[in-house]
Amino acid sequence: MQKTFTALFLVTAVFVNVNAFEPFTEARKVLAEIVKLGKTTYSFFQESCDDSWIDFNSTGLQVDLEQKFFGQHIASKVLLKAITDFANNKTPKKPLVLSLHGLTGTGKSFVSQLLASNIYKKGMSSSFVHQFVATVHFPYSSEIDIYKTQLQQWIKGNVSSCARSMFIFDEIDKMPPGLIDSIKPFLDYYDNQDGVSYRRTIFIFLSHAGGERIKQVAFEFWENGKDREEIQLSDLEEKVPLEVFNNKYSGLWHTSLIDKYLIDFFIPFLPLEYRHVRLCALAEMAIRNMEPDEDIADKVAKDMMYSPQEERVFSSKGCKKIASKLVYYK
Numbered sequence: 570m571q572k573t574f575t576a577l578f579l580v581t582a583v584f585v586n587v588n589a590f591e592p593f594t595e596a597r598k599v600l601a602e603i604v605k606l607g608k609t610t611y612s613f614f615q616e617s618c619d620d621s622w623i624d625f626n627s628t629g630l631q632v633d634l635e636q637k638f639f640g641q642h643i644a645s646k647v648l649l650k651a652i653t654d655f656a657n658n659k660t661p662k663k664p665l666v667l668s669l670h671g672l673t674g675t676g677k678s679f680v681s682q683l684l685a686s687n688i689y690k691k692g693m694s695s696s697f698v699h700q701f702v703a704t705v706h707f708p709y710s711s712e713i714d715i716y717k718t719q720l721q722q723w724i725k726g727n728v729s730s731c732a733r734s735m736f737i738f739d740e741i742d743k744m745p746p747g748l749i750d751s752i753k754p755f756l757d758y759y760d761n762q763d764g765v766s767y768r769r770t771i772f773i774f775l776s777h778a779g780g781e782r783i784k785q786v787a788f789e790f791w792e793n794g795k796d797r798e799e800i801q802l803s804d805l806e807e808k809v810p811l812e813v814f815n816n817k818y819s820g821l822w823h824t825s826l827i828d829k830y831l832i833d834f835f836i837p838f839l840p841l842e843y844r845h846v847r848l849c850a851l852a853e854m855a856i857r858n859m860e861p862d863e864d865i866a867d868k869v870a871k872d873m874m875y876s877p878q879e880e881r882v883f884s885s886k887g888c889k890k891i892a893s894k895l896v897y898y899k
């Protein structure tokens with residue numbers, strides 16, 4: 570009796586309103602919604618090569634350079650201008666190529682991180698930011714031919730997946746001489762090569778080459794009682810490329826990147842003084858959520874080695890190792 574009633578009810582329901590409830594259609598709809606939601610969630614978290622993940626923040630970079638980057642008035646000015654112009658140019662003729670020069674601990678790697686974090690939402694962790702360290706990736710001069718091929722393939726592959734990639738070459742002065750020339754075709758004024766355009770890519774070279782020359786100029790200013798901020802790019806912009814071009818161990822020795830003018834900016838990093846080291850110590854305290862302690866900052870700065878030996882003007886290691894010294898004085 571019960572069964573007959575149920576069957577009757579179902580048949581009636583189907584005849585009365587076929588659209589009342591269609592389990593398969595509904596389930597499909599729900600499934601489609603779940604897939605859609607999944608896709609949205611995935612693209613929300615999954616980095617992609619578009620404006621939602623790559624968006625240059627000019628004000629952010631300016632503020633970071635003003636507040637976090639000490640003693641580098643030339644580098645700050647040139648970097649901000651170079652990146653802003655490049656980012657605003659929708660049809661650049663070539664990729665942006667920056668070469669950063671200075672002694673150890675003056676902020677070359679640090680500023681590269683600031684640049685990356687104001688261009689890519691994921692900063693240095695972005696899958697579009699690629700870093701090569703000469704001593705790690707290209708340690709053997711004898712392997713130069715293999716490195717050349719690998720480097721070209723790596724760059725081509727990455728730029729074809731995302732034109733707005735950034736490549737940072739650290740320690741180029743330790744690269745086998747001639748290796749950097751293998752990327753010359755990518756830095757040139759070509760529309761595209763094998764269907765890949767490099768015009769929206771950023772290449773950054775970091776090296777110590779030219780650092781001693783920069784220090785010499787900074788010291789001359791100091792000796793003549795001139796303000797460090799009076800040093801202009803024009804005081805160094807010819808000296809640095811000349812020096813690195815003629816130095817076999819600069820990574821840019823006799824490179825066609827220089828004589829074909831493919832490097833857009835040579836950016837000098839000045840050696841840091843006592844007052845900058847103090848600022849680095851205070852900045853490190855802020856990062857560690859410590860109360861700013863001027864006395865500790867003084868102790869840390871005093872504990873650094875300075876050169877020249879007699880005048881003790883420039884910190885020999887710049888702001889390197891400040892973090893570990895802070896632990897000691899805390």
Ligand SMILES: Nc1ncnc2c1ncn2[C@@H]1O[C@H](COP(=O)(O)OP(=O)(O)OP(=O)(O)O)[C@@H](O)[C@H]1O
Nearest residue numbers: 637638639672673674675676677678679849888889
């Ligand atoms: N000009 C600077 N302004 C602020 N902090 C700095 C500056 N220079 C260095 N620092 C601090 O010191 C640390 C070490 O500096 P960084 O690694 O950038 O030096 P570098 O120039 O890349 O040296 P190297 O040539 O040895 O690689 C940075 O992480 C940063 O905390």
Ligand SMILES: [Mg+2]
Nearest residue numbers: 677678739775
């Ligand atoms: Mg570095």
